[in-house]
Amino acid sequence: MVMRISENIKFNTIVDNMFKSQDSYNKLAEKIASLKEINRPSDDPIGMNRVLNLRESRASVGQYTRNMDGCESWLTITESKLSAAGDLLADARVVAIAQSTATSSAERRSSEAGTVQQLIDEMLTLANSKYDGRYLFSGAKTEEAPFSSSGRSVAEIGTAAAADGNTFDGSVTSGGTYTGDENKTYAVKIVTDGELLADTTYRVSVDGGKTWSDPPSTDLVDGAPPIELGDGVQLTFTEGSDADHYLANNDIFYVQALAPGYYNGNGEEMSVNIGEGTPFAYSVSGEAAFTDDGEGSVDVFGVLNELKTALETNDVDGIAACLDGLTAAADQISKNISKCGARMNRLEIAKKNMADMDMDLVGLISNVEDADVSEIITKFSMKEIALKASYATASKIGNLTILDFLR
Amino acid sequence: MSGLDALNIAKDSLLTHQAAINLTGTNIANSNTAGYSRQRAEFSTLVQSVEIAGMQRIYDQFLGVQINEQSNDLGDSEAKKDALGRIEMIFNETDGGGINELMNKFWGAWEDLSANPSGQAERQTLVSVSQSLASMFRSYSDDLRSVQDDANTRIPVLVNQINDYASDIADINARILQAGTEDTDEPGLNSLRDKRAKLLSELAEIVDFHSVKDEKDAISVFLSNGLPLVEGDQTWELDVKPDNIDPDPSFYNIFFKDDTDNVINTSIKKGKLAVFLEVRDTTVSNADETGYMDKLDALAAAIVEKVNDQHKLGYDMNQNLGKDFFVFDIDPEVEEARYMRVNSDILADINKIAASETVNGDGGNAVSMNAIKDTLTMDDEKSTFSSYYSSLVAQVGQDVAYVNRSVDHHTNLMSQLTNRKEEISGVSIDEEMMNLIRYQTGYNASARLFGTAQELADTLMSLVK
Secondary structure, X not given: OOOOXXXXXXXXXXXXXXXXXXXXHHHHHHHHHHOEOOOOHHXXXXXXXXXXXXXXXXXXXXXXXXXXXXXHHHHHHXXXXXXXXXXXXXXXXXXXXXXXXXXXXXXXXXXXXXXXXXXXXXXXXHHOOEEOOEEOOOOOOOOOOOEEEEEXXXXXXXXXXXXXXXXXXXXXXXXXXXXXXXXXXXXXXXXXXXXXXXXXXXXXXXXXXXXXXXXXXXXXXOOOOOEEEEOOEEEEEEOOOOHHHOOOOOOEEEEXXXXXXXXXXXXXXXXXXXXXXXXXXXXXXXXXXHOOOOOOOOOXXXXXXXXXXXXXXXXXXXXXXXXXXXXXXXXXXXXXXXXXXXXXXXXHHHHHHHHHHHHHHHHHHHHXXXXXXXXXXXXXXXXXXXXXXXXXXXXXXXXXXXXXXXX | OOHHHHHHHHHHHHHHHHHHHHHHHHHXXXXXOOOOOOEEEEEEEEOOEEEEEEEEEOOOHHHHHHHHHHHHHHHHHHHHHHHHHHHHHXXXXXXXXXXXXXXXXXXXXXXXXXXXXXXXXXXXXXXXXXXXHHHHHHHHHHHHHHHHHHHHXXXXXXXXXXXXXXXXXXXXXXXXXXXXXXXXXXXXHXXXXXXXXXXXXXXXXXXXXXXXXXXXXXXXXXXXXXXXEEEOOEEOOEEEEEOOOOOOOOOEEEEEOOOOOOOOHHHOOOOHHHHHHHHHHHHOOOOOOOOHHHHHHHHHHHHHHHHHHHHOOOEOXXXXXXXXXXXXXXXXXXXXXXXEEEOHHHXXXXXXXXOEOXXXXXXXXXXXXXXXXXXXXXXXXXXXXXXXXXXXXXXXXXXXXXXXXXXXXXXXXXXXXXXXXHHHHOOOHHHHHHHHHHHXXXXXXXXXXXXXXXXXXXXXXXXXX
């Protein structure tokens, strides 16, 4: 069947062809300009999905790497401070050995007591070191200086404190005798409010507010008796007078309970994530390094102060007795230095893994997203030729009709 | 048999061939007119001579119906491509800077805070990033809403166009009915028929209809529910009115002017008008919550809920339990992305950010907050926030890619049909030139005949003298 060709068909065919060529040409030009295969989600929807997910993974990897860098710095400083502490203990040992011999005198010993005092002062400065605005050795209580120069001979219960958002205008006092053997923070949370204390329900936490007692208790009494938080710690509530300021839901009260010794921090180690669901404990608590509570077994400041006292009182046997303590203290410090070392090793491996993963992710993203420049440019040249051909054809439109041949 | 017969024969032939040449002229003149169907002179024997029996318009009615259907599909796909293209631009994050990137920064800011819980710089950064995240949710939501509003405002415009087309078609029907068999202006009527075909094709872009041509050559137009827009020379007008119900009382309903209780939105199934109804009522947001904005709202609501729940478990710098971190700033509260904001209490005092797990100022709650990004919260606890969002973007991309292919497909089909129509109805200059030569030859021969007949008559006359 012979097809009839009208003027419009000639025109449409050529123009449609020209538009098609231009369209492919422009699409390639866009890819060259952006150097990306995917310039909008519809260019490759599945690819776009992958790219977004990969970007999220990369952001996480970057975050974990930053965390690890922070840990590395922290551990480096911690290690150097502990190392200095070890040196101080070595110096103390030298004094103890020298002064426990018969060749020394009461005056010598007395003067050496001053040396030991200086060692204690330096040790205190070390143990209270800060890094980046936080105390290195205070466990999780990074805002408070962990060690004081004067120790407690018996356990202490601090003053009761309240969160500043509480509206309660009565008073809360702490009391009792702490029977625990490590520093803890006790807290009380009001879970329902009542006008009278007797109608109020509360919960108790023995770990600073992380977990709460269940079921809640309702034995608040105005004045006496106090409520028991555990291990001998007591809180006494006294009613306020203003009807607008009774106990309210989520009011928080807390009190620090301190074991005997020189330490005011706690035994927790701070941690950050170095991988998905992978927490990494990076800080060394002062409790483990310098005290005999929790993980620690030697009260470093206790031993040093014993040495000083023995020197002051010219107690030769006392001085000799300190040697074992000093050795044990040095071992404890050493142990914690190794802990730092082991952690830093682990970090190094983890960091390398993260760096490898990052490179892989960059490669994967590039595979999906980036345009293969040489391939695109080749296609582009071909399309350019096609476009030129369609322009050449278009120029012939109307050039050849029967009119050229009629007289 | 007289010599005068020859004169009459020649006269009729001359007039006929003259008319044929004129018709050829009309065809040539309209060789570039859009929608013109070529006309052919039908010669038929008149006693001994010839006459033009009719000026036949060469046009395939069935092809016309197919073209209208394709025009409907093409109008539908192109309108969808426009609307979805706008939505795609909202979600286009190929260069970053969208919700995916901001979510990543948000979780990262919590992690940075966990390493230095009392750090003012870290707190300030977290606040800034949180504000940016909330702002981006609001902005996406507003952009999607404006696509809806835009679709809505176009509806009355299209309804007016439908009414205009219907009225023009009815006018042409009237003229054709009036003409009956006495009208001799065939070319004029043919040109009206061409115009009517063009009107139907343009109407088809807007709305899907069924057309019926009756024996008197009037074309009636019916909507998909069987109700007529045009019947012969009568029209039924459409009108719009705001529906006055939630979620947006300004959304228009469509109905016939003479039947205002019957909303006919659902009878409009394909074409530009149908697309705008669909974009407004389904694509962006719908009652089953499968629209793009519904999914964005679901994501915002889930993030706000999880973050707030975790925040309330932690302690701020003053040992207070955390309050809401994000709020939906509307009363009564509606959990939609367009209202998402950071709690103004936190903006006023960044120490109220609850980063700690205990009253001792640690960073444990910030760590837990960061861990939310890895929990499976969305899609019945099968997806994380990030993968839910990437899927949403991919969904938009897929929908756009599909409609792009649809446009290409229908454009090709339309092109084929148009060429087929041109093949039948289009003017070919080459052909018209040949016709011109043919008719001119006929004319010349007829003129010669006339001359000869005249000589015969003169000879006869001279006999009488």
